[in-house]
Amino acid sequence: MTLRFFRLLACQLLLVFACATAQAAEGIDITLAKIEATDEGYRLGANYSFDLNRDLEDALQHGVKLYFTTEIELTRPRWWWRDDRAVSSKRTVSISYDVLLRQYYVSMGGSVQQTYQTLDEAMFQIRRPGRWLIAPKSALKSGETYEVTLRMYMNRDLLQKPLQVNAFSNSDWHLASNKKTFTYRAE
Numbered sequence: 001m002t003l004r005f006f007r008l009l010a011c012q013l014l015l016v017f018a019c020a021t022a023q024a025a026e027g028i029d030i031t032l033a034k035i036e037a038t039d040e041g042y043r044l045g046a047n048y049s050f051d052l053n054r055d056l057e058d059a060l061q062h063g064v065k066l067y068f069t070t071e072i073e074l075t076r077p078r079w080w081w082r083d084d085r086a087v088s089s090k091r092t093v094s095i096s097y098d099v100l101l102r103q104y105y106v107s108m109g110g111s112v113q114q115t116y117q118t119l120d121e122a123m124f125q126i127r128r129p130g131r132w133l134i135a136p137k138s139a140l141k142s143g144e145t146y147e148v149t150l151r152m153y154m155n156r157d158l159l160q161k162p163l164q165v166n167a168f169s170n171s172d173w174h175l176a177s178n179k180k181t182f183t184y185r186a187e
Helices: 002-025 054-061 119-127 161-169
Strands: 029-037 041-049 066-076 084-098 103-108 112-116 132-136 145-154 180-185
Touching: 029 145, 029 180, 041 066, 041 119, 041 145, 054 066, 054 084, 066 132, 084 119, 084 132, 103 119, 112 119
Parallel strands: none
Antiparallel strands: 029 041, 041 132, 066 084, 066 145, 084 103, 103 112, 145 180
16 A cells, blocks of 8 residues: 555645646746947847747638747946846737748838748847847946846737737746846946
8 A cells, every 4th residue: 555655645746746747848948148349339139939829820821910029237336225227128029920921021110121031040039139129239337347237038918808818827828937137247
């Protein structure tokens, strides 16, 4: 009786760990994040690693536009008061599929739209976006050290209203990264 109980317990624990690993694999991983100083200002270079799950892929194939938002914040720590928020910026990228033309469209910030023949090509553009201007040169003080917080998530608030009810109650529609934090010394 005791042996059977421990076997059952061991099987349940293995199942819990397997489900936790599968759930963790569904998120967005930030594989590269760096800030570069240019003549125009400070640019973010970032790469992400993720795949759409089956529900999101099906929704996209049926004409639902998906939105991915990247948020970045640069703060300067202060010992005598709350941290100074120097830069706070957001950028949203959308992906959609035209059923008649069988083409994917990726739109950066609502203005520039690019066309792709396959989902992999379109997702490559979302996973490895171009360097994004996050702040003008005057926003950061040269020589100061800033704490950078970066995250990316599928923005369910921008979905069509009837889909938002399903998206907020269904865990398959939740795709987000953990916050990545690093320091940057302004040039």
